[in-house]
Amino acid sequence: MKMETRYAHSPEDIRHYSTEKLREEFLIEEIFTPGKVCLTYTHNDRMIFGGVTPTDKALSIKLSTELGVDYFLERRELGVINIGGPGSIIIDGQEDKMVKQDGYYIGKETKNVEFTSDDVNNPAKFYCVSVPAHKKYPNVKIAIADITPMETGEQKTLNERKIHQYIHPNVCESCQLQMGYTVLAEGSSWNTMPCHTHERRMETYLYFDMDPDTRVFHFLGTPDETKHLVMGNEQATISPSWSIHTGVGTSNYTFIWAMCGENITYTDMDMVPMSELK
Numbered sequence: 001m002k003m004e005t006r007y008a009h010s011p012e013d014i015r016h017y018s019t020e021k022l023r024e025e026f027l028i029e030e031i032f033t034p035g036k037v038c039l040t041y042t043h044n045d046r047m048i049f050g051g052v053t054p055t056d057k058a059l060s061i062k063l064s065t066e067l068g069v070d071y072f073l074e075r076r077e078l079g080v081i082n083i084g085g086p087g088s089i090i091i092d093g094q095e096d097k098m099v100k101q102d103g104y105y106i107g108k109e110t111k112n113v114e115f116t117s118d119d120v121n122n123p124a125k126f127y128c129v130s131v132p133a134h135k136k137y138p139n140v141k142i143a144i145a146d147i148t149p150m151e152t153g154e155q156k157t158l159n160e161r162k163i164h165q166y167i168h169p170n171v172c173e174s175c176q177l178q179m180g181y182t183v184l185a186e187g188s189s190w191n192t193m194p195c196h197t198h199e200r201r202m203e204t205y206l207y208f209d210m211d212p213d214t215r216v217f218h219f220l221g222t223p224d225e226t227k228h229l230v231m232g233n234e235q236a237t238i239s240p241s242w243s244i245h246t247g248v249g250t251s252n253y254t255f256i257w258a259m260c261g262e263n264i265t266y267t268d269m270d271m272v273p274m275s276e277l278k
């Protein structure tokens with residue numbers, strides 16, 4: 001298992017960052033490695049996120065001394081979405097099949113979570129996000145078949161997309177985790193534009209379902225001083241609460257967003273007027 005630490009920044013810190021330094025601090029290039037658990041611990045609200053890619057044997061997230069606890073979910077909750085081949089999640093001995101786009105909310109105090117793939121040649125890719133939690137809520141499987149996506153954006157503004165809310169008060173309870181899956185329509189390339197910040201929550205983005213040569217130009221920074229990261233398939237980025245987070249692709253793509261902070265009100269965003277973007 002690999003876990004990398006990323007510390008937090010103020011807007012002032014990144015003002016003079018080179019491209020290389022910006023990438024070192026905000027971009028995670030390796031998420032899914034066959035047979036491995038690859039995680040990142042960001043000090044932005046202490047979110048842990050990354051990929052679990054089982055092949056011929058089950059994998060689990062084993063973190064205890066790193067978090068000063070006896071087991072991973074002793075004081076945390078976990079959201080999972082499979083973006084790969086079919087597999088299973090086994091929670092305290094009970095197995096649930098997980099096809100592509102199926103998700104799971106796994107509450108605090110769940111002791112044993114294992115991940116498996118049905119086919120080593122087409123492994124499941126479990127994208128996992130965990131945040132601190134102070135109350136135990138029930139474990140809930142969130143099947144893609146049960147989600148009605150929110151349709152938003154328009155073709156003429158190149159941002160027609162479907163937002164699937166997985167961990168959201170309408171679907172299941174959580175302490176502070178929110179998680180979802182946004183699919184851009186063919187011909188659309190902008191996500192969340194007009195863009196927003198939310199001082200009260202941080203967010204991470206995983207971009208995927210992209211051809212090898214497709215790139216997303218992901219924008220970050222304060223509205224009046226934006227910067228960008230050029231991102232490839234299955235790469236992730238950290239968005240501090242003060243930062244905008246939007247992106248434009250050289251083709252359409254999909255992304256998983258996950259947030260935590262003061263509230264679980266999805267619409268609590270500070271929209272940025274176009275005239276303020278620089």
Ligand SMILES: O=C(O)C(=O)C[C@H](O)C(=O)CO
Pocket residue numbers: 161163180182191192193198203245257259266269
């Ligand atoms: O396409 C979108 O718009 C999104 O998916 C936006 C994210 O959900 C988000 O940034 C929530 O704060």
Ligand SMILES: [Zn+2]
Pocket residue numbers: 196197198203245269
């Ligand atoms: Zn946001």
